[in-house]
Amino acid sequence: MTADSIIIYSITLFFCLFVVWFYVRMGKSESRGTLEKIEVAQLENRFEPLSLHPYVNLNACIGSRACIKACPEKDILGIVDGKATVINATNCIGHGACFHACPVEAISLRIGTEKRGVELPHVNQSYETNVKGLYIAGELGGMGLIKNSVEQGKVAVENIAKQGKSGKEGVLDIAIIGAGPAGISGSLTAKKLGLSFVTLEQDSLGGTVFTFPRSKIVMTNPMDLPLYGKVKLFDTSKEELLRIWNDALGKNKIAIHENTKVESIVPLVDDTFKLITTDGMEFIANHVLIAIGRRGSPRKLNIPGEDRTKVAYRLLEPELIEGKKVLVVGGGDSAVESAMLLMDTNEVILSYRNEQFARIKQKNSEKIETAIKDKKLKVYFNSELLCINENDIVLRTEDSPSEGILMQNDLVYIFIGGELPTQFLHNAGIEITKRFGQIVRKH
Numbered sequence: 375m376t377a378d379s380i381i382i383y384s385i386t387l388f389f390c391l392f393v394v395w396f397y398v399r400m401g402k403s404e405s406r407g408t409l410e411k412i413e414v415a416q417l418e419n420r421f422e423p424l425s426l427h428p429y430v431n432l433n434a435c436i437g438s439r440a441c442i443k444a445c446p447e448k449d450i451l452g453i454v455d456g457k458a459t460v461i462n463a464t465n466c467i468g469h470g471a472c473f474h475a476c477p478v479e480a481i482s483l484r485i486g487t488e489k490r491g492v493e494l495p496h497v498n499q500s501y502e503t504n505v506k507g508l509y510i511a512g513e514l515g516g517m518g519l520i521k522n523s524v525e526q527g528k529v530a531v532e533n534i535a536k537q538g539k540s541g542k543e544g545v546l547d548i549a550i551i552g553a554g555p556a557g558i559s560g561s562l563t564a565k566k567l568g569l570s571f572v573t574l575e576q577d578s579l580g581g582t583v584f585t586f587p588r589s590k591i592v593m594t595n596p597m598d599l600p601l602y603g604k605v606k607l608f609d610t611s612k613e614e615l616l617r618i619w620n621d622a623l624g625k626n627k628i629a630i631h632e633n634t635k636v637e638s639i640v641p642l643v644d645d646t647f648k649l650i651t652t653d654g655m656e657f658i659a660n661h662v663l664i665a666i667g668r669r670g671s672p673r674k675l676n677i678p679g680e681d682r683t684k685v686a687y688r689l690l691e692p693e694l695i696e697g698k699k700v701l702v703v704g705g706g707d708s709a710v711e712s713a714m715l716l717m718d719t720n721e722v723i724l725s726y727r728n729e730q731f732a733r734i735k736q737k738n739s740e741k742i743e744t745a746i747k748d749k750k751l752k753v754y755f756n757s758e759l760l761c762i763n764e765n766d767i768v769l770r771t772e773d774s775p776s777e778g779i780l781m782q783n784d785l786v787y788i789f790i791g792g793e794l795p796t797q798f799l800h801n802a803g804i805e806i807t808k809r810f811g812q813i814v815r816k817h
Contacts, residue, residue, distance in 0.1 A: 408452030408461065415462045420732055423463035425492050426485055428472050429811070430458045434480035444475035448736045464733050470522065482813050491808035495799055501530040505803045507645060507660065509534065512556030513667045514795075520555045520583070520615075521597045527559030527665055528600055534661045535567045542646075542660075546570045549649050549659035551639075553630045554581025557665035558619050562600040565626050572657055573628070574649070576635035580616050581667060601626050639664075639802040666795065673791045675703070679762030685786045692716050699723075699782050701767055703759055704789035705731050710738045712787055713751055722751040723781070725769060729755050762786055 415421040428441070428451065437456040445451055451472060452461045458480070460466075473481050486492040496504045497515050511530040512523035531548065540547045550560050553575035564571040575581065598604045602622040623630065634655065639662055640648040649657040672687035674680060692715040702713040705726035713724045731739060745751050754771045760778045761768040767786065770778035796806060 404452075405454045408454050408459065411449055411452060411461050412454075412459070420462045420464045421460075422490060423460070423466065423484075423487055426483060427463045427466045428460060429482050429484045429813075430460065431480045431482070432457050434478050436478055436480070438477055440475040440477055441472035441481055444471040446471060462736065465735055485812050486809040487811050489810075491810045493794060493796075493806055493808050496805040496807055500533040501526060502533070503804045505641065507641075507647065507662065508639070508802060508804060509661065509663045510665075510804075511560065511663060512552070512554060512665045514664060523555035523665075524559040524597050524599065527556035527663070528563045530556075530663055531560045531563040531567065531569070534663070535564075535569060537661065539568075540570065540660045544658060545646055546572055546657060546659040548661045548663060549647070549657050550574070550663045550665060551636050551649070552576075552581055552665035552667070553579050553632070554583060554665060554667060557581065557663070558623065559600060560663050560665055561628050561630070562602065562622060562626060565628055566601050572631065572659075574631045574634045574636055574651065574657075576633070576666075578632050579619065579623075579630050580612075581665075583612060583615060638798075641803060664799075667792070672788070673793055675759060675788060675790070677759060677761060679767075680788075682762055682764070682786075684764075684784065685762060685788065687788050689715065689787055695720060695785070698784040700785045700787065701725060701759070701769070701781075701783055702787045702789065704791075705733070706789060706791070707734050707738055709787075709789035710734050710742050712789065714738075714741060714745055717745060717751040723769075724751060724753045725757045725759055726753065726755055727758055759786075 412421060430451075435457045437453060437458065439453060439458075441458055442451045442453070447465055449461050450463070450466050451458055453459070470483060473483050485494060494515065495510055497510050501509045501511050501515065503510055509530045511526035515526065534548055547569035548560075548564055548571045550557050550564070550571060550573040553561070553573055557573055557575070558579075561571065561573045599618070599622050602618075602625070605618055635652045636649050637652045638650050640650065642648055642658075645660075647659050647662050649659065649662065674687075679685075689712040692712070695716060696719040698720045700713075700716050700720045700722045702709050702716070702722060702724045703726075704710075704724075705728055709724065709726070710731065713722050716722050731742065734742070742753075746753055754769065757769055757771045758778075759767060760770055762783075765782065765784075766780050767783040768778040769781055770776065794806075799806060
């Protein structure tokens with residue numbers, strides 16, 4: 375070997391060793407950063423998943439980081455020792471982008487954990503429940519993301535169509551309960567496939583989406599609407615999404631029966647179903663698609679004065695509220711976002727029963743911390759609303775006596791979640807089970 379060859383070999387070897395050393399060092403630094411984030415997430419109760427979340431098979435993971443790059447949320451996933459790991463599991467909202475991006479299928483999506491179960495109705499791969507002919511799609515089945523719900527509503531109706539049309543006079547092919555993302559998609563699909571159907575919504579078109587504040591961003595990904603085509607949506611507001619849905623339904627001459635709540639679903643002897651509404655209307659259908667949210671009815675505090683007209687469970691037009699003394703109750707994204715929407719033109723107090731926010735998105739966490747620091751609103755942790763009077767409220771805080779303190783108040787907004795419509799489902803014969811780490815199929 376010549377001297378020149380030795381020099382070239384030595385330089386090449388040095389360069390290769392340097393590259394290896396550099397990447398090892400970078401990997402250790404990345405691992406330390408991720409472990410620090412996990413430690414913070416554990417302290418703030420954001421590490422343990424609440425519902426749908428990614429699960430990483432460490433034996434299959436090759437550390438490509440494709441999942442991290444694909445996830446639209448911040449710090450849901452990270453890398454430790456060259457393997458992907460979950461950081462802020464409670465902030466995962468089920469995009470499924472990580473699942474689709476992984477080149478070696480090392481990620482699965484799961485509902486619940488070994489320690490914490492999630493109550494969900496029994497649904498098979500076709501979205502049919504244990505009751506033949508009864509289907510569930512969307513948030514109630516565990517998929518809350520709008521894009522996922524749209525897809526499920528479409529697929530569920532396609533599966534129903536495979537069963538054939540009714541052919542009986544006065545009997546619909548399908549009755550759709552709920553006009554949110556899954557219900558609208560299901561309605562458009564039914565129209566496309568020539569099925570006879572009716573769509574019933576207990577509130578207004580859009581379902582849960584309609585209850586969001588006017589300026590809330592509800593879509594950050596494109597979606598494919600049947601009979602309408604692919605809609606490219608990025609940072610899309612509630613108003614824009616509702617406009618698209620109205621346009622799609624209008625062009626296809628689909629009428630939604632709004633403010634029509636289904637009180638019961640009665641299975642009949644001929645394998646059809648009778649739907650009875652609270653105002654006495656009845657419908658007979660071969661199949662039923664239940665596309666309602668998990669929060670069919672808002673959860674209440676059950677305290678004196680909660681029935682007053684100044685109490686509300688959703689914030690629709692925050693821009694119309696000015697100069698008021700407002701109390702917002704809750705510690706989730708809905709409560710935090712509503713408080714921040716009101717704080718610039720009102721005197722806002724946010725009351726949360728726990729010692730810190732644990733289930734809010736990273737962006738909301740950063741924004742609320744800035745708002746507190748800038749004294750744009752006041753937050754009382756470990757507090758409890760005891761009573762709502764005409765012109766004031768009684769709030770118990772860490773520093774107040776057990777009977778609480780009296781505060782002037784004009785409006786109260788309560789965001790403490792909703793009640794799973796368990797009895798409604800049980801009455802129709804649908805089984806509800808607690809899922810512990812169950813793998814979820816994604817479309």
